[in-house]
Amino acid sequence: MDMDTLLVAPAGLEQVEGALARFFDESKVRAAKIGPGYHALWETLERCTAGGKRFRPRLVMSAYQMLGGTDLDNAAEVGAAFEMLHTALIVHDDVIDRDFIRRGIPNVSGRYRAIAEDAGLSPDGARHIGFSAGVIAGDLALSNAYRLLERADAPAATRRRLGEILDEAVFASAAGEFLDIETSLTSAMPPLEDIVQMARLKTSVYSFEGPLQAGAVLAGADEEVIGRLGDFGRDAGIAYQIADDLLGVFGNETRTGKTNWGDLREGKRTALMSYVAARPEWESISSLVGDSGMSASDADHVRRVLVDSGARDYSVDLAAQYAARARAHLESDAVPATLRSALHPVVTAVVDRVH
Amino acid sequence: MDMDTLLVAPAGLEQVEGALARFFDESKVRAAKIGPGYHALWETLERCTAGGKRFRPRLVMSAYQMLGGTDLDNAAEVGAAFEMLHTALIVHDDVIDRDFIRRGIPNVSGRYRAIAEDAGLSPDGARHIGFSAGVIAGDLALSNAYRLLERADAPAATRRRLGEILDEAVFASAAGEFLDIETSLTSAMPPLEDIVQMARLKTSVYSFEGPLQAGAVLAGADEEVIGRLGDFGRDAGIAYQIADDLLGVFGNETRTGKTNWGDLREGKRTALMSYVAARPEWESISSLVGDSGMSASDADHVRRVLVDSGARDYSVDLAAQYAARARAHLESDAVPATLRSALHPVVTAVVDRVH
Incomplete structure (x- = not known):
């Protein structure tokens, strides 16, 4: 069941999108310096995050504002951190469940399995390449949940x-x-x-x-x-x-x-x-x-x-x-x-x- | 080549051990409240960390002290954070390399593959259980590298x-x-x-x-x-x-x-x-x-x-x-x-x- 319909959109969701977009833009610039492949991995991770309904950021922003918070930009970093954690968990969950599709499109593992198949690997080998890319992408999402949280300004x-x-x-x-x-x-x-x-x-x-x-x-x-x-x-x-x-x-x-x-x-x-x-x-x-x-x-x-x-x-x-x-x-x-x-x-x- | 012999042990390595021991003790107490299986996963992760030569903490402690730092307990949290990152990387690297042994003993994946085999799973199924446990354990180590770093007191x-x-x-x-x-x-x-x-x-x-x-x-x-x-x-x-x-x-x-x-x-x-x-x-x-x-x-x-x-x-x-x-x-x-x-x-x- 889609969680998004469970909660009326609070103010500040654009700020969450902004925080995520800024984070991915910065990361992609850094990744491009390393090479086009790593940049493409970051694009894949961004796509995984883009499909989300932002249920967790909605809860962050609702609680924050209804309890008197007014700095939406700041709260948005916290919302973005929970969204990034969500991405990390679904990417690694798909590895654990051996799923290669999410929301009707290939997930990280699915994308890299296909690339490995095109390169001529055996089905088992290609599957493992897919899992491996999923492990790495999930690690990046997980560690960056902590990084996004650190961006929030607070005592x-x-x-x-x-x-x-x-x-x-x-x-x-x-x-x-x-x-x-x-x-x-x-x-x-x-x-x-x-x-x-x-x-x-x-x-x-x-x-x-x-x-x-x-x-x-x-x-x-x-x-x-x-x-x-x-x-x-x-x-x-x-x-x-x-x-x-x-x-x-x-x-x-x-x-x-x-x-x-x-x-x-x-x-x-x-x-x-x-x-x-x-x-x-x-x-x-x-x-x-x-x-x-x-x-x-x-x-x-x-x-x-x-x-x-x-x-x-x-x-x-x-x-x-x-x-x-x-x-x-x-x-x-x-x-x-x-x-x-x-x-x-x-x-x-x-x-x-x-x- | 073992990195440990590359660097004379600086002062403060006991403090690093202390920081790691404290962290694992706290985590095992928390995990035991959830169940014996999760507690055992934490014990496995602790064993993976115990075998290390602390090369990265040695570098942290050496640079810190030779540049005038005197609060060894505080620096030890930073050393422990890098050690935990090292654990995360080797646990996930072993998943990616499909290795089930590290330093002559079964690693996280090896341990859980064996448990799954004993439970009657097929070789392929048991291997995947091993990988899955490795993914989860590595995630715990990775996220706690950030947590250990946060423990260091600094401006x-x-x-x-x-x-x-x-x-x-x-x-x-x-x-x-x-x-x-x-x-x-x-x-x-x-x-x-x-x-x-x-x-x-x-x-x-x-x-x-x-x-x-x-x-x-x-x-x-x-x-x-x-x-x-x-x-x-x-x-x-x-x-x-x-x-x-x-x-x-x-x-x-x-x-x-x-x-x-x-x-x-x-x-x-x-x-x-x-x-x-x-x-x-x-x-x-x-x-x-x-x-x-x-x-x-x-x-x-x-x-x-x-x-x-x-x-x-x-x-x-x-x-x-x-x-x-x-x-x-x-x-x-x-x-x-x-x-x-x-x-x-x-x-x-x-x-x-x-x-």
Whole structure:
């Protein structure tokens, strides 16, 4: 589900674009001095960043302004830092997931795999060239998330705090990716608790908690608000992930832009699967889920079982519960009404999509 | 060639160990809260860092102290940052080179490949699990290089400067890795100019220039010294790389600890190869170099041709020339005699090894 439609565009998004454009222009000038190939790698990285919907910068800019911040250029550097982290994570995630396409076009790995194939490498060799270019490009994006954050002008204590927030986002995202790998080593479906933890690590921290808290910290908000925004972000991210996993199985392919079949074929660990795996119905689908040879009619059968067993309703309800909890965290006099009303639709939209 | 023997241990190396130990202890405590698997990943990363000879921290600490710096604890954070960058680069380099062993023991990828094999995955699947864990662990090391640097206490202008030096090291190293991949797509041996550029990007910047300049900047050295150290580091790194490539082909296996055959089999682009590739002798070895099926007697033949064609003498001489240039950069009243006499042996040792 596209995150962009979840949040009305705050002021300052052009400044974020400006910060990113400046950063890429400078980097490309530096890279061109080294050689045309390195310049082209930077162009590829810029293209990966260009397609984004700026959801995380939107959260940074919303929190910042609604908590009294007025220096949009400065906040935009923080927004750009989170966008760059997002690019780093998707580029490396694609390497880990062995994906060569993102948003319908070849990603970094896809582009360099094609170049290597044209150069006459074997399929395996070309694939590895693609992965290698992806590793390097992701490293550049990751390190420059720190560099963009450093560009924001702020007192030492604020800078330290912003650094900790970015660090927590990287630490949690890496943990989430790692747990994903660990889980993939067993065929067992993890308990719901683990699914929720993974959603928090992979989605909540860098996409919700971090951007909101960074905007608040830069605006000089008090601890109560910063804490509330963290709690909101945690539960909103979990609600988002549960809903996104529902759409991955039951969503309209045209609307979501991806097949609603891939997740079943991969055996993706979701709240849906965790629920059904603990029930007798599991027996009739356990050999299908995660089978790379799954047919369309197999997928239909699995979907039917997920509905009949109550797994679907359970997940829809669970997403709604986390959304409600997220909203409740904002019910504090410390949170300005404007911010509350900007953030409520984020979680409402999440739940509406899956009803 | 081990870099550690190139430089007498300066004071402050225990402080560097202390900074690294503190960092890993804190990180492991955080990771344990997420789960035992993530904690184990951090332990693996710590082990990768533990084997290092601290060459880069040695340069940081030497430059810092000989230019008047006295706060060893503070400088140690900068030394630790460069060590962490080194870990990040070797972990990701191993992914790119598809290596599963480093310093005789399984590296991050090797460890997780073995775990995946034990879990019953196919060789290809297990290998990919290994790479994926390597990508994640390298990301953690890379991002924490920035974090360690932030721990150093310094005025805003100094911090900015240190950030730029680390950035340049990452930017150049990524470029070097990338050019390596690009070159591997053609069978042509690049001209010497490209070999030298690659050595500078992959070795000089992060292993010599960056650490020396960071130590100097933190000590508050003047621009002339900082510039001279950069020039010294550039040429010393190039000399080191040319010498290391010579040892990779002609070195005594027992002393270097690695086979003197792998580089030939890989077709590694070196000054040796660039020289011989432009001469008629190339015809008799071009089909052997880079052939994964190369035998011991093939390797002997290639070595003989490298000697007879003059490629070996040429490279030995080239390393000596860069070493001499490196030393000459230190001939300035701005560079304290103590620092000059600490750094001279670094380049002398490099050249002595290959004579």
